[in-house]
Amino acid sequence: MSGTSPALTPPADAVPPVRHPDAPAPGELLGAHYGQCFGCGDDQPHGLHLQARAGEGVSITAEFTVRPAHQGAPGLAHGGVLATALDEALGSLNWLLRTIAVTGRLETDFVRPVPVGTTLYLEAEVTAVSGRKIYSTATGRLGGPDGPVAVRADALFVEVKVDHFVHHGRQEEIRAALNDPDQVRRARAFEVNP
Numbered sequence: 001m002s003g004t005s006p007a008l009t010p011p012a013d014a015v016p017p018v019r020h021p022d023a024p025a026p027g028e029l030l031g032a033h034y035g036q037c038f039g040c041g042d043d044q045p046h047g048l049h050l051q052a053r054a055g056e057g058v059s060i061t062a063e064f065t066v067r068p069a070h071q072g073a074p075g076l077a078h079g080g081v082l083a084t085a086l087d088e089a090l091g092s093l094n095w096l097l098r099t100i101a102v103t104g105r106l107e108t109d110f111v112r113p114v115p116v117g118t119t120l121y122l123e124a125e126v127t128a129v130s131g132r133k134i135y136s137t138a139t140g141r142l143g144g145p146d147g148p149v150a151v152r153a154d155a156l157f158v159e160v161k162v163d164h165f166v167h168h169g170r171q172e173e174i175r176a177a178l179n180d181p182d183q184v185r186r187a188r189a190f191e192v193n194p
């Protein structure tokens with residue numbers, strides 16, 4: 001069974017996404033938006049270490065190899081971990097729009113079991129934008145970029161101001177993010193549609 005709820009169907013006034021002129025070129029790695037991010041952070045030992053690469057338009061690709069720590073059933077990836085990988089891939093698209101946005105809704109179809117040791121080939125793209133709402137879709141394939149689909153997701157991200165994090169985040173991490181010596185990551189956190 002699969003399908004997308006009406007909440008993830010773009011409204012009639014939605015427009016196609018516009019790639020920001022300063023977005024990384026197709027083929028370029030996006031890098032982590034935050035070192036401690038569970039999805040992409042280089043400094044997060046428990047994380048998925050997803051590395052997204054810019055594609056054409058507003059799309060990315062990424063690879064995620066399922067490790068023993070990601071199991072749910074014996075020898076198989078936990079569904080929540082797979083949803084996290086999809087969420088992270090979808091979240092990274094916002095950097096190509098130069099918009100800061102958070103996941104409002106994420107609907108995931110688990111189509112095939114994903115064994116430990118498998119590399120999931122992820123592809124994600126923004127399909128439409130309506131005001132603060134960003135509609136996107138992603139797939140994860142087994143064995144290669146053209147392999148069978150194992151997981152897919154549709155999502156709605158909602159644009160927020162940096163204040164969202166300053167207001168809701170724990171102070172010690174906010175302070176550390178403000179002092180991040182990595183200029184690209186700082187720009188990613190603080191540049192809102194310049």
Ligand SMILES: CCCCC/C=C\C/C=C\C/C=C\C/C=C\CCCC(=O)SCCNC(=O)CCNC(=O)[C@H](O)C(C)(C)COP(=O)(O)OP(=O)(O)OC[C@H]1O[C@@H](n2cnc3c(N)ncnc32)[C@H](O)[C@@H]1OP(=O)(O)O
Pocket residue numbers: 007033034039087088091092100101102103104105131132133156158160162165166174177178188189
């Ligand atoms: C100083 C240090 C800063 C450091 C920053 C560092 C890095 C920043 C860069 C990027 C990082 C961003 C994210 C992380 C990246 C990747 C990780 C993956 C992504 C995530 O893991 S991210 C975490 C999980 N995520 C949340 O933690 C969100 C919690 N949540 C909220 O914070 C609010 O809920 C919010 C903001 C979503 C909306 O709240 P709000 O008050 O601003 O807006 P409102 O409710 O009016 O919604 C506006 C329009 O969206 C529609 N809408 C809203 N929610 C909907 C839903 N669920 N289903 C269908 N439609 C929905 C409404 O229906 C309305 O539609 P309409 O305009 O048509 O009426």
